[in-house]
Amino acid sequence: MDKPEINDPYLIERVAITENTDNAHLLEVDGMCPLCGNYLLIPKGKRMNKKYQIAHIYPNSPTPNEVIELQGLERLGTNCEDFENKVALCKDCHGYYDDHKTKEEYLRLVMIKKRLLAASKAKISTSHQDIDEEIVLVINSLTNIDAITLKKMELEYKALKISSKIEQTYSILKYKIETYVCIYFNLIKETFQNLDQEKKLNFDLVASEVRSSFLKCDEEMVSKSEIFESLVKWLKSKSSGSSSEACEAVISYFVQSCEVFHEIS
Ligand SMILES: [Zn+2]
Incomplete structure (x- = not known):
């Protein structure tokens, strides 16, 4: 070389x-x-x-x-x-x-990369502005969750069809989760801590139920993307008017902090 x-x-x-x-x-x-x-x-x-x-x-x-x-x-x-x-x-x-x-190929790739850099910069700055507040609202909506609601949520997962389909979207999902966690981890953590300290929410209860639901789904070989999507949908239904992005960020936090997905070996 x-x-x-x-x-x-x-x-x-x-x-x-x-x-x-x-x-x-x-x-x-x-x-x-x-x-x-x-x-x-x-x-x-x-x-x-x-x-x-x-x-x-x-x-x-x-x-x-x-x-x-x-x-x-x-x-x-x-x-x-x-x-x-x-x-x-x-x-x-x-x-x-x-x-x-060639010079032309090089310049073409430079131009493509410049466009990609500009696009991801725009994506990050707009998502920051809108989602920060929304995440707090979404988490606040979790304050009303009781054990019965959580039980029902668990049953809903069980009802998911066993899926043997290949995890085509799994890697993309993984990157999505990691990106959300990178950006919002501290905000979400602090919001949960505050609510927990004010006794408005029992974080351990919420977290352990989410975790056990994930594990049960895992045993039944339900697609991870499907589990993720249904959790997001569930959270969205609990906080009316919130965006999918804010809910995805909160669920990503659970995935990350509770280590709910097993490593694919
Ligand atoms: Zn190619």
Whole structure:
């Protein structure tokens, strides 16, 4: 492998991609290759097969030809290992891009990445504004929950049909949950703590019932996406007028803090 050019500070040593960053890259492109539109996760049995790689837009170790071809062109991020200079591509597109990199292909990918960065920035700022308040309202609506309601909720899960369908959406669901938890964990935690301290809500009761319901569903092999969706629906019905996003955030918190989904081995 070529050593980075000493006189080009943009080129630094390769930095390994963590699982979280990998997830962020997959979320950024909505699970689809931004060059050809192919799905980046393909179900195989009970697992999801990774059909993507994280590509450098400007190469980490450019060949002498690439240095000439890409000279003077815009670069993203402060160095080649920044999130801004990487993008999830399907394996075919990645291979093709790395092998036959032209100025036009490079600039096209720079443009795509800039659009993706702008889109996710917009998504995060609008969701922050609207959802913060809503989450508090949703959680407040949980103050009226009693043991009977929870019991009924449990029975509703049991009534869910046993589903043997492949978890096509499971990985996407996982990323969704992780993203919600990243953004809203503290807000949700504090809101629950406050209500619990004011004796308006018994958090342990709510949490343990949600957990046991998840586990029961799990035993009956109900699809995790289905469980998640039905919990969101249930929560939405308890807090009239709230958005699905706010309810998804609260359920994600339970999934995360109660560790209700088993790791897929
Ligand atoms: Zn592709």
